[in-house]
Amino acid sequence: MLTRAPKGTNDILPEKAHIWQYIEREILKICDEYNFKEIRTPVFEHTELFERGVGDTTDVVEKEMYTFEDKGGRSITLRPEGTASASRSYIENGLFNTPQPSKLFYNITCYRYEKNQAGRYREFHQFGAEVIGSKNPSVDAELMSLPMLLYKRLGLTNLKLNINSIGCPKCRKEYNEKLRDFLRPKYDELCDTCKSRFEKNPLRILDCKSKVCKELSKGAPMFLDCICGECREHFDAVKSALENMGIEYFIDPYIVRGLDYYTKTVFEIIADNKNSNSTICGGGRYDGLVEQLGHTPTPASGFALGIERLILTMEEQGIKFPDADVPDIFIGSMGDKASTFVQGLAFKLRENGVKCEIDHLSRSVKAQMKFANKIGAKNSVIVGENEMNENRAHIKNMADGTQTECSLDAQSIKNALKI
16 A cells, blocks of 8 residues: 555654754754764665674674665665664775774664564664774763763653673683583573574574573673673773763673674663663674774774654653744735735745745635644734735734734844844
8 A cells, every 4th residue: 555654664744853853953962062073874785794794693684684686686785773884984985094083973764674662663763973993991981971961961861871891802702602601501492593693603692582592591601700801901991981970880791782793892771761671772892893894903982872762762751842843923915916925025034034934725814813823823914905005014922912013024024023
């Protein structure tokens, strides 16, 4: 049926668009304060980018990607996340030649074929930030502080920052052996996907969505017990930086995140609501990704958050959104001559920064005033031949009914509106 959107997608209607615009303005503002620069990447990439970057044993690559063959026989995938694309662009466009580190942010649509849930869709909107070119633990802490401050400004409360370290490749090797030893007696009970991960990447088993596998993973060895001295020193420095900023954190030894590129620091921000807890932001360090994509070893760290999930959480917490903008004035008209004049007047007002609306349906004056009420216009004025001949306008305040008289020109009306 052509009048239905595909499953897992949503129309953002005018009655809700101002909420999105409000959040996007706050994102632009805080990114500017942190000196992050916007990057815009293609909606689709070569499939190999995500297979190599995100990881071919992750749920995203194995089950959720929208992949197709284009007319040239190339395998193309709609982006399921933003980090791999930002890293590819960093390499391809030589951003490593600019002052380092590169601090990038994006506000994009992403695509994953997964079961619809509250705040989770097949096309979703993601805000993310990446710092490429620094191994300093201060970067990890700064990337945690940005969404925490953003959420504070948006009015969110009951937030919990959970952090962990999943070490470097050297640590990972030791940990994977311990994890295999722990899971080996339970191997037959694992889901088929996790059985295939057992040898190649057992860490992914800890991130399995199967309730059975989650239960089997309880009591698994903790990564923090296996990290090397360098990784422990890095993690301690991240904790010190957070404490220095006055940001409370909690150590969750079982955070692994769902994508293969993570190393060392990983974190999640949890919203503790009355009826449920939900992860509203996640990220961490990915020092091996840029090298994996064919460039020289380059440290990096980042985070991403879903806008749909953010709005849902704000609604659950009863946060009041700003009202939508409404016209400063509705200019009504009586007769064809006045209608033509009003359109010219409206254009001049808009040139001067006044938000205004006019009638486009040849309504009666009474109907025009009803329309002005419905769109929430702050003021109104009706223009007929008498007003045009006398060069006079009687501006009505729609809230209290008071009237102000002025000349019938754009500047005089703007002055009367005190804009």
